[in-house]
Amino acid sequence: MKLGERLACAAKLVKPGTFIDIGSDHGYLPVYLIKNGICVTAAASDINKAPLERAKATAERYGVADKMEFFLSDGFESISKTYDTACICGMGGQVITDIIERGKGKFNRLIIQPMTKAELVRQYLWENGYLIENELYPSESGKPYAVISAYHDDVFVKYKYNDMFLGRVRPNTDGYRLYAEKVLTAAKKRYGGTKRFDDASLAEECLKIIETPNRTF
Numbered sequence: 001m002k003l004g005e006r007l008a009c010a011a012k013l014v015k016p017g018t019f020i021d022i023g024s025d026h027g028y029l030p031v032y033l034i035k036n037g038i039c040v041t042a043a044a045s046d047i048n049k050a051p052l053e054r055a056k057a058t059a060e061r062y063g064v065a066d067k068m069e070f071f072l073s074d075g076f077e078s079i080s081k082t083y084d085t086a087c088i089c090g091m092g093g094q095v096i097t098d099i100i101e102r103g104k105g106k107f108n109r110l111i112i113q114p115m116t117k118a119e120l121v122r123q124y125l126w127e128n129g130y131l132i133e134n135e136l137y138p139s140e141s142g143k144p145y146a147v148i149s150a151y152h153d154d155v156f157v158k159y160k161y162n163d164m165f166l167g168r169v170r171p172n173t174d175g176y177r178l179y180a181e182k183v184l185t186a187a188k189k190r191y192g193g194t195k196r197f198d199d200a201s202l203a204e205e206c207l208k209i210i211e212t213p214n215r216t217f
Contacts, residue, residue, distance in 0.1 A: 040067065
């Protein structure tokens with residue numbers, strides 16, 4: 001079973017233990033984790049019945065349905081257990097932060113892959129006592145993404161404006177440079193409308209990352 005680049009990076013950040021995939025859709029990630037011995041069991045959750053049925057079909061096709069639980073749930077609303085790791089992938093940043101806020105106490109670690117507004121996710125985590133332990137930067141269909149792992153430690157991280165958009169984990173990889181190009185494009189667009197110094201500074205930092213492949217930070 002082969003995952004797309006986004007889910008493959010999410011799988012790399014999963015540690016052994018109990019696992020739930022929120023908004024699982026086809027259920028590829030939890031099935032992959034079981035098939036590859038990363039998790040003994042896993043759970044898939046979705047707000048809609050049709051995606052959950054697809055996840056069940058995937059589990060049955062790969063012979064792991066007996067090792068999975070399936071929940072029809074809006075985020076964590078119908079989840080009564082606490083999981084070692086919860087994964088929330090493929091949604092907008094604002095939706096993800098709302099799910100995390102409403103699901104407090106039902107997970108120990110988070111793996112997050114926002115499709116948009118990753119800066120809102122980082123800001124929320126830092127302002128609500130979470131530590132970001134790692135970020136990976138895959139690209140899929142030519143588009144770059146951030147995959148973030150974090151845990152709650154009652155530590156409120158001080159951050160700069162640029163950190164919200166570029167993260168504080170900045171790997172020297174082509175994937176991260178492509179991500180910086182996306183951030184640069186958005187920063188230029190915002191600056192064109194507002195002339196904010198913060199966005200001008202962000203654009204300058206993006207250019208340094210893009211133009212210096214062997215940089216060290």
